[in-house]
Amino acid sequence: MESDDRRNRLFDELAVVGKAFGSPKRLELVELLAQGERTVEALARAAGMGMSTVSAHLQVLKLANLVRTRREGTKVFYRLAGDDVAQLYAAMRSVARERSADVSQALEVYLDLPGSGEVGLVTRAELEQMLAAGEVTLLDVRPSEEYLAGHIPGARSAPLDTLGAEVDTLRETPAVVAYCRGSFCVMAHDAVRILGGAGVEARRLEDGMLEWRTAGLPVAAGAA
Amino acid sequence: MESDDRRNRLFDELAVVGKAFGSPKRLELVELLAQGERTVEALARAAGMGMSTVSAHLQVLKLANLVRTRREGTKVFYRLAGDDVAQLYAAMRSVARERSADVSQALEVYLDLPGSGEVGLVTRAELEQMLAAGEVTLLDVRPSEEYLAGHIPGARSAPLDTLGAEVDTLRETPAVVAYCRGSFCVMAHDAVRILGGAGVEARRLEDGMLEWRTAGLPVAAGAA
């Protein structure tokens, strides 16, 4: 048949998008890009890959039209092409988590969860209420780079590695909530642990920036 | 770092799902499976691939936990593991379509659209209303195999290749609406064309079974 050709071409094009999501390294880059735009070099550093490798992967993503670029001087900034891309990534994660015992197990090992009962979770709705009432100190514990590229309005940047120094400013606040990249990210877990160890009772947002963004909620950029 | 290992394992597992969607042939199988369960042999026939090839691809999908199997005598029926899988596939399609000029162009060529203005479209909401009022003849123009595996309640099976013989029964009906697999499927386009040529004015549901199913609407199975 002649229409077979055309149908094949259609699925070929579709598979370009699928393939783009089919490499662990690229998924890691997408996860980073979901936090905000970054230069090639920053991505390479954050993901621990060589520049050539990162560049090659970014070309694949670009070919699939999942990312866009912006040049500034000698640097090239990459960002996701749209919220729908972040949504697709989030959807894939949730299917993987739902469907695959391996994924949820790898996730548990990665997040180092103490089995089942986890206390101190705050839902997105609860957080919005607390923010509106002004009765929460919201900590963005991602690297400051990512905070600058976009954060939850009202959050204060408190990167994990300098968190210890800020403990004293948190003793008198009514409620401390930490968040990071998203439900696959350990930083907020670690932050709560660190703060707890220093005697500050903190809770954790149930997910993170990725989910906030894909929910279409407002995002602030730049310094506080 | 030691946590790098764990993170890598997580993304490796995630990529298994991505990879599963990264081959045109597998996407074609997913598209077919979104219509309902099928045997390996039926899939091979419908997609024009060898049995070994289909079986191999199905193993990949199974490894990613995107499909499930059911045995009946010597036959093995494959089906999508859940509605979330169909939703993910639909989301991927829509991102691809939105983001990539190549995809929408391949789609236009495939669907043989006359450019822009297309008349005679019925939305899902309109169809539901018409069905409730009983003032529509709804034709499922997919192969009868797929109709049996699941169709819109109230639809009548009218496969494309036998549609010509049924034209006479359609002359007096108030409204004729045709649907097929989904927005990437030509059969309903063809049906409307065939009917129009025979003097029966028919319209087309804007999408198809895939979208109906992922919208969580009821599905009927078996003969009318």
Add this chain to the structure above:
DNA sequence: TCAGTCCTCCAAAGATCTTTGGAAGACTAT
């Protein structure tokens, strides 16, 4: 213009995928 920075492109080696035909396995019916 020249040196320096950041990024992309190139080529090649190595790894992984895809496709095939045929053997082997699971099951049914006789």
Add this chain to the structure above:
DNA sequence: ATAGTCTTCCAAAGATCTTTGGAGGACTGA
């Protein structure tokens, strides 16, 4: 049992991806 049907497994060839180091482009600042 035995033959027959449907499916999976296997091995090998060919195709495609990934990773690298280094060359080459784009841009800046002196």
